[in-house]
Structures are given as structure tokens and as C-alpha cells.
Amino acid sequence: MILIEAGERTDRHFDAKLLLATQLAARGHPVILDDRTLPDRLERYQKYEAARFLADVDRVEVTRVIIIGAEAIGQDTLTALRHRQFGPGVAVHVVGRFADRQAAITAQSRAAYALGREPALVDLAALQGPTLVANAISPLAAAPVPGPEPERTPQLFVVLRQESLEDPMVLPLLSAMDQVPGFRLHVILPGKGKEQVKATRHAGLSIFGLSELSPATFAARADIAAFFGDGVPGERMAAFALDLMRSGRVAIDCTAGAGFVAAGAPAVRGPEDLGGLANYVQHNVLVNRRQIGLQAQRSPWLNARSVEPLEAALALVPGSVSEPKTDEAAPRRIVLLPTNGVGLGHARRCALVAAELGTKVAEPVFAAFPSCIPMLRGEGFDCLPLVQKSPDHPEDHANDLLNYLRLRRALRPGDRLVFDGGYVFDSVLRVINEREIDATWIRRGLWQAGQLQGGALDRERAFARVIVPGEAFAELNSDRGGAKVRRVGPIVQRRAVPDASERRAGRGALATRLGTPFSELVVTMLGGGVAADRTAQLQAVAAISEARTGRLNLVVVWPGAVVPPGLAGWTHTRVVQTRDALSLCLLADLVISAAGYNSFHEILYHGVPAIFVPQMAVYMDDQERRARAASDRGLAETVLAHELLLLDREIAAFLDLGKGDRVRAALAATELPAPGNRAAAALILGEEVP
């Protein structure tokens, strides 16, 4: 393994190590960072970037050490070098931009004293010439990134300073540019710039944080980048520009000091005024961009600053594969990742889609949280376990860091990822971007007012498509839409509805199995868990059932769910843990259910009379709206959680006054939309669906 060290232990030095580590890893070099060199204050993005490189150096075999920023080697780094006692077979390179011979001698000597032998010296000033960024710590070497799909609309990235947002014309100008045909606009802003924009009416702009993606990932996504500000905006953006130019794409130098052009970089000089950029891009760049890119690639300046001379100076042989590569012959893997949310709805929906993927592709596999795994394995799917969030973790995203590492290892460029959930985790977003994954977001609709906006929707841009499973009733299909959104019918589990004799046989078998004969069957599945305490409702139904001879109230919960202990005292109530609630619903005279997407549609599509008791929480879908859409049509009844007396009356109405039969008849007469399971699967596979 190649250990990357830095002269000092500052945040800047660590970020420079990350830049180099990411670049060398992409070139196939096995790179690590000493986990003891983590700065105390680490930005969230840095944790994700660093996670895959961090190692306990005492437990890995180090074959090479690269010390960057060696112009100043501090005591901590020297102490670590001395402590490691690297053997003579471990090559050590001291890398820096040395102002003069004495600076180089000082760096080499200091390292030599700590190591007990001479390191090799790499003077970037001699190797590359002057750097784009004064006092840069990272070697800043240009590396090619994979070519874009030839037919894609040119992607223009505009890099701005955060202070530029103080100009009231900037956001309107960007919004106007966003409407210009011929390119797709993205903006890169440092600091809190992204949040600032998202809080305005220009929130629809595609905004990236400066550190949100690695420079190479930015370069892979961009065709043209325009850099504004006083000069070259830091090491990350310099690395982005270098990779971009090296890949035959266009860097436009709009900086006030012409920082790129003055340094000799093969960037084209653009307008310093943002207002002139759209015309400049349209009339000067788009028509010439391939030629500009070719010229940049031929630039001696760029060649001197390319990664190959650096690799040669460090005696690194590129291509020793440590990163998974696309194997054109291998089938594309499909990984489905449902969030576990409140219940298992996401996992259930994913399993239904996975079942439709057929055998045209490699067997779909799941990356799933522990609560979903038994159900998914029970359905016959392989599962990569993900780590559940826990209050015991030191940070709220600690589990997501681990999940990122697992997903990164599991997915190869070109694989497909299907994510089902409301909020796209950083791990998912990063893996999609870094691995160039063909990603699908299954995003159930019916959000509560104000729920789906800003950051949540901002993450949509990483996905190739967004599949919105429909609701049974058209007025509930209220997703905001967009170019990537594909609507399909409700994704719902379908079973054959038993006829009268099958129901009798099923109920008999159930009575035998439970040892409780019954003449009326109520299935109660109110959900619960973190969303709400349903003890009062469960007790109410149990009490109501207790008063009726021959009634059995089956409280159905997921295996492992917490059940209120007070239920055990009722003689007409039994608790059943099962993943197959639908089978019991099909035998029931009445189902009392929460109005989650899956339960609601299963009940409706199988014609089961039901009272819906919506679960409401700020982070959940609008279950009350969904329930009322059915009850307003006479296809069910809606009782809110606090309406216990109404619940009593409605149970009586369904079971004693014929309302259950009327609802069953109404359901049988209602034509619901065709299920979208198969259409969703086809979309995931990139097929066009009418």
C-alpha cells in the first residue's frame, strides 16, 4: 500500500492528501491515509472522501510513502516517520515545491534524520513549473477522466465565489442562463452558498457545494467550466480545471486576474462579467469546444502538469488495479436499496419491482437495513447488510459512512442502483456520482405540504430517472414532475382473491391453528413504532371485540415489532407476527389499518372492507388524504386516531349494519388503475414505457 503523508497536520494538508489519494486511487494505485492523521475538525464531505483510504498503518503493509507539502515538515510528521521505522524496501518520496536548493536540502535532511535513511526528493517546481495556486500543497496533476456520452447536452459548470451572491443580479442572471438552450447549467459555490441559493426563488438552479464532489467527479460531469473570482479558486477547483482540460474539455478563465491564462494554462479567456457568459459560451465555445479541447490536450504546459510525469517521478506504475472497472462482458448488476422508513413499505415495494426484473439481467440483489433483511431473504433475494442509524454512534451519519464504503465496494461503474426512499443518503449520492451508476429513484408521492423540496429534490439530479408509483386515485398523484420523472401505476402486491369456499377453508385453518374458533374476523394492523403510539387504538378495538361473541381480533405486526403488553389480557384478541398480512386480510370481515402506501393499495386492490386509521407524522406521507380519497368514494371508512368513539360506531356499522358488504360491493365495481410493477421494472432496465 502507498501511504500518503503531508508535512503538516493541518486541515489544508489533510485535504491535499485527500486530493492526491483520490487521484492516485482512480489511476489504480492502492493508497491509504494514516487514520491517526485525521484532523479534529473534518468537514462532512471529507469524511466520506477519506473513509475508503483510512487505515491503521500498523496493520497494513506499506510499500511506499509519499510525503507531500514537504516544504515544511513538522514535528508530528517526523515523529510518525521515526515511529514507523519503515524498512529499507519501503521507498519514501519527499514531494514539494521548493523555493531554492536550501529548501530542498532542508526537507530531504529532516526526513532523512527521522527515517534514518535518505528519501527520494521530488521537486514539483522543477517537474511541473509554477503552480496554478500559490502555496498549493497537493501536486495538482492533470488526469484524464472518462469521456461523456457523445449525445449528451453540454454541461456548463460555473464556479463562483460566495460573495458574488451579494450582487442582486447574479441569481437572476443564472436563472436566465438556465433557460438558454444548448447547454445545461450547474453552479458551484463554496461555503454556505448552496444553502443561500436554495432559500431563494432561484432554488430550482442546479447548485453544487464546492466540495460536494471530488474534482475528478466534477470533471467527468462537466463539458465546460467557467471560473469567476479574483484568481484561481483554490486547489480543488484548480484540480477540477486541470482534469477538465486534460480530458479535452473547456475551461473558461473569467477570473479578474486571468489567473489560469496568466499562469500559462490552456484555458480560454472569458468575460469577467457573468452577464456576458451565456453569449460567450453559445457563440465562441459551443461551436469550437472540440477544437479548444484538442488544443488544450496538446499544450506543453498541461503535459508538464499531467499525472504521468508525477507517476514517473514517484516510480508508480499505473494500472495496478485497485478500483473496479467496467467489464463490458459482465452483466450489469442491479442493486436495490430501500430505506426502512417507519415500516417496511420501501423494501416491500422494491421486492415487488425486483420480482418483475426477470432474467434478462443479473439476479437483482438488495442492499438493505437489518429490519428489512429477513423479509427480503424470505422473498429469495440476496442482501448486502447496511448499518442502521443508532444514537450510540458518535455522529448521526456514522452509519452512512460505513454504508458508503459497502456500497462503493459492491457497485462497479455501469451497474444499476434502485433507491426507494424519501431522502437520498449521502452514501447513495456519492456512489452514484463516483461510480457512474445508472440510478433510479423510486419516489412514492403524496408528500405532505412543504415536505419535498430544497435539498431532497436537489439530489434528484444524480439519478437517471425518478419513478413515481401512482396512487389509486388520480387526485393524489401530485409529484412536482420534471424531465426525469416517470409515472407508473400503483406498485402493489397482487394475490388471487379467494372465493367463498376458499375463505371458509382458510378461516377454518386459521381457527384450528390459533385454537380459537370464530365467526367474525377483524384484522387490525395500525402500524406504529417510531411514528406513533397506537396502544390506545389497539386497546379500543380489543375492548370492542371482547364484547362480541364469536369475534376474533387479530392484531397483525411485523416480526420483531413491539406489542403493547396489555393486549395479552383480552380473550378475543390475538397478536400475530407475520410478513404476510395480506393473506390474513383476504380472510377478514373487516380490516382496521393504517393508510400506508402498500397496505392501502393491497386492501383496495383485493376488495377488502377496511377502516383506515391514518398515521401522521411530519416525515411521513399524507395518509389522511389517501384514506379520505377512498372513504369519500364509499370504498372504505376513515377514522382519525383520536376518534375512538367513532371507531366503535364504524366497526359496528361494518360488521352489524351491512356497511362491510356495501364497501366490498363498491370495491368490486370500481376499476382501479393497472398496477405499475412491471412498468417500473422496465424503466429501471432503460426500456421505454408508453
Place this chain on the structure above:
Amino acid sequence: MTNQPRIAYVLDPRFPGGTSAAVAEEVAAVRPLVRPEVHAVTSRMFSGQSLSPALAGALDAAGIEAVWDAPVIAADTVILHNPAFLKFDKTLGRRIVARELIVVTHENFQRPGGAEGFDVAGCLDRIDRGTVALRKTLAPVSAHNRVTVSDWVARNGVRPGWSLAADDWFNICDFPLTPPTDAPRDRRGRHSRPGFEKFPPRAVLDLCFPRHAEANVILGAEVLMAEEAPVPHWQLHPFRGLDLERYFGMIDFMVYFTAPTWQESFGRVLAEAIAAGKVVISDAATAAGFAGAVVPTRPEEVDALIRGFIADPGRYASQVRRAQATLSRFSAEAFQARFAAATGLSREAAA
């Protein structure tokens, strides 16, 4: 006295280590012969540091007030101590006009293995460009230092007018002599300034300062104190954490190895230990400068060597006495003779 040759010293008096101590001794030694001018130079190397206490004391005692940053330094003989102080400067920053310029090369020009110790060519060039002199002489401080200078000159050359002094411009080691103990014990120690270059790899330290030794006292041990796993059988003290008298009272053997990529140019710490009545053990190259006063060995042989001395206290005592006798080569009197010959004072005395 009025016809005495004018002699001027040029140095950055903020050198924290051996250079300032050596020059302090030197000023005191030559004061009976001559009243030199002392020109203090503010170089970038010691930016922010203060005057060496040893040198300040010596100047006070000699009644000499240093002249700071004079634009012109004129004398018959100008003695510039340690050219390495110019390594971070662009120029000498002043004019030196002299019959002879003697550049005392305190720092080795090359490290073991041949790597350059500092930007020698740059420093010598700055001196050369700033000096008008009939002769310019490089004066090494020890046999080893001489080897590094002559090797460097052979490899890189020097400008016309430069030559290498025939005799070493040695450090004066006029320490009070303490007699050796007649009952040496396995009490080992080392002292140095706390740089990484002063310390050998951990494996060598383990051989030199083993668990079974009665005492292992390491003074100036900041480098070891910063390491992650403390070694319980080592007594680690920071630089100047013990006064030298107390430190020498805790040991009978000084065992001194450095990083293999560095070597002492003179080794005043070794001379101090000899004067304090200790048997001093070091690597062969370092020991070579002391003409038998330092016992040469390899780290893996240190244990046996010490056992041998403990078993034979007479041999211990005779080694110390022989070593202390050798120190007379580095006495103030010997230096005065060396100085007088180099500066023309001896010719004047003869006249």
C-alpha cells in the same frame, strides 16, 4: 599593541548550539592576545531568536561590544564562523575587506552517504561575492569535518582564491576535569540537543539502553518523549531538564549514537562527558576525531564493552584518564597557538 593585526569575527550570535559555545570559548581564549572586533550578523536562519547566553557572557567578560549588522567589515583577518547561517539569505548583506578571510566550517558540508548538509555552494558564493580578500580559507573544525569539506570541494570545486586550511580550527574544550569513579556501574546516559538527527533508530537505542542496565538517562529526549509508547526503563528528560552536573552524577558511561544520516562535526558533548570523568562510547567515525578518547564500537557490542569496563575498574579509570589527557589537544593554550599562527600574531610576537 597599536601595530597588532586587526582581527574581526563575523557570525550570527544567535546560534543555539555548539557554534556559539565554541565561539564564546574562543573569544575568551584569544582576548589575552588581541582585542578582536565582533560583528554580529542578523541572518534569516535565526529570525526571532535571541543572542546565545554563552556568547553574550563571553563578550561581556572580554569587554567587547558586538557591532550589529555593520555594512562594511574591514580587518587584516576576518574569521567568519559557520557559513551555514547564510543558507536562507540571498546575499552576505555586507562588504568584508581583509587580507585573509577564514571561514570556519562548523557544519559538515556533507552528510553520511554524500548528501549535501546545506546549500554549501550558495553560502560560499554569497561570502565570495561580498568579500574582497587576498586569501579565503576554509577551516574545518575536526578530522571528520575536514573530510566532508574536502570531499565536497573535490566534487564541486571552489572559486579561485579559496583554499583549505592545513590545521583544524578546533573547538576549545577547556572543561574542568573530574576524576573517574573507582567503582563504575552499569549506569548509562546520553545528552544532546533534541533534534531527530541526534537520535539513532529505536532498535539502536534499545541496544544502547537496555532494560537490564541499572540506569538509562537520556537528556534532551524530546524526540523520544513524543513517541507513542513510553519505555519504562528509560529516564527521559527534556533539553536542559537536568543541570549537567546532576546528569553526570547519574551515569558512568555515555553512549552516543546518532541518526545514520547525520554525524557530529566536532562533538562537544563527547568532550564534556570525557571531562566529567565518564567513559564515552560512540560509532567509529565519531570516535575518530578524538584520537582514542572516545571508545569506538557498534551498537550490538555496547553491552559487552560496558560489562568489560565494569569488571575491570582499573581499565575504566585508565581509559578516562587517557581520554582527559587527549583533551589537552583542544585546550585554550593549544588554540591560542593555532590562532596566533593563522592571524599573524605569532610573527608579530617574534618580531
